[in-house]
Amino acid sequence: MTSSSTSTADYRDYPKHIINQSYSPHSNLNNLDIILLRPYDRNDISKIWIVYIHGGAWRDPRKTKSGISASLPHLYASAAASHIAGIASLNYRLSPHPTFPVKPGDSADLAARSAQHPTHINDAIDALRWLKTEWGVRDGGYVLVGHSCGGTMAMQIMTSEGRKWKTREQVKALSGEKGEEGKDTPMPRVVMPVEAITDLPKLVANHAEQNMYEDFVVGAFSKEREVWEEASPTKGTYRGEKWRDASLVILAHSKEDELVEWEQCDLLLDVLKAQGWKEKGSQIEADGKVSKEPGVRVLELRGKHDEIWEDGRELSRAINIAVERVMEMR
Numbered sequence: 001m002t003s004s005s006t007s008t009a010d011y012r013d014y015p016k017h018i019i020n021q022s023y024s025p026h027s028n029l030n031n032l033d034i035i036l037l038r039p040y041d042r043n044d045i046s047k048i049w050i051v052y053i054h055g056g057a058w059r060d061p062r063k064t065k066s067g068i069s070a071s072l073p074h075l076y077a078s079a080a081a082s083h084i085a086g087i088a089s090l091n092y093r094l095s096p097h098p099t100f101p102v103k104p105g106d107s108a109d110l111a112a113r114s115a116q117h118p119t120h121i122n123d124a125i126d127a128l129r130w131l132k133t134e135w136g137v138r139d140g141g142y143v144l145v146g147h148s149c150g151g152t153m154a155m156q157i158m159t160s161e162g163r164k165w166k167t168r169e170q171v172k173a174l175s176g177e178k179g180e181e182g183k184d185t186p187m188p189r190v191v192m193p194v195e196a197i198t199d200l201p202k203l204v205a206n207h208a209e210q211n212m213y214e215d216f217v218v219g220a221f222s223k224e225r226e227v228w229e230e231a232s233p234t235k236g237t238y239r240g241e242k243w244r245d246a247s248l249v250i251l252a253h254s255k256e257d258e259l260v261e262w263e264q265c266d267l268l269l270d271v272l273k274a275q276g277w278k279e280k281g282s283q284i285e286a287d288g289k290v291s292k293e294p295g296v297r298v299l300e301l302r303g304k305h306d307e308i309w310e311d312g313r314e315l316s317r318a319i320n321i322a323v324e325r326v327m328e329m330r
């Protein structure tokens with residue numbers, strides 16, 4: 001029997017998947033999925049959102065917002081579940097992929113798959129703004145998780161403080177002007193890059209004998225090396241005092257990652273530490289008080305680059321830990 005919608009939510013409807021929500025009109029990849037664990041109460045600020053940005057080297061059309069799927073059953077069973085308001089998983093426009101060309105004449109696919117930096121990151125920012133206006137996702141009200149290049153994007157949101165990124169032409173034309181405020185973008189409480197690409201020039205240099213790396217970086221960021229630099233999280237400034245709501249960076253990485261080497265995690269850790277971020281295992285200080293100071297934590301995962309999310313147990317473990325930290329900081 002189908003139940004028509006009534007004002008009383010039925011527990012059998014949950015977890016509820018609200019899929020393909022369009023957050024901007026640009027293409028058929030400007031959408032996201034929402035998963036609610038229980039009837040949503042916008043005013044219940046004790047619960048937090050999880051926002052997930054998938055990977056795929058900014059170009060792989062086989063990697064999508066559905067990348068969160070395998071983690072969901074594990075998340076539902078985790079200690080974090082009771083604290084999660086909802087999970088949002090984003091699509092964003094991609095750069096062209098040589099193995100999966102757009103079919104000639106398919107203008108919808110072309111719009112979705114001919115992006116170049118900063119389109120990917122600005123789409124993600126649009127998605128966050130939409131989540132704020134449509135779903136009430138607040139400043140400090142969510143954990144931002146990104147896998148691989150999604151982790152790069154998560155850090156790009158932090159370093160730009162929610163401001164949209166500019167093209168090189170716009171930067172030159174505006175010379176020094178900061179442009180729009182990022183205040184419409186809700187900022188996360190915890191940001192967790194997972195198997196993230198943090199330093200594009202070093203990644204390309206480390207894989208000089210594998211064309212794939214340079215190909216995808218050129219495809220997404222052009223041939224100009226300065227663009228690779230500017231876009232790299234290791235070149236960012238992370239001003240703790242400005243992040244009143246983003247108190248923790250969790251760098252989650254596996255030593256078994258065969259695509260993105262551990263060095264990428266270490267490089268960003270060094271940058272954050274050099275900028276005054278303290279490395280900590282827990283937010284709880286020795287005196288038992290909960291620290292609200294910005295901190296950075298390395299979380300070692302097990303498994304290969306894509307195994308983390310394809311299997312889902314490690315990604316859900318990482319998310320569970322991030323949610324636990326949010327609860328500690330309250």
Ligand SMILES: Nc1ccccc1C(=O)C[C@H](N)C(=O)O
Nearest residue numbers: 055056057059060148149259260
């Ligand atoms: N995330 C990565 C990180 C490093 C190296 C490759 C990837 C890829 O995802 C490659 C993807 N399968 C592609 O065909 O573009």
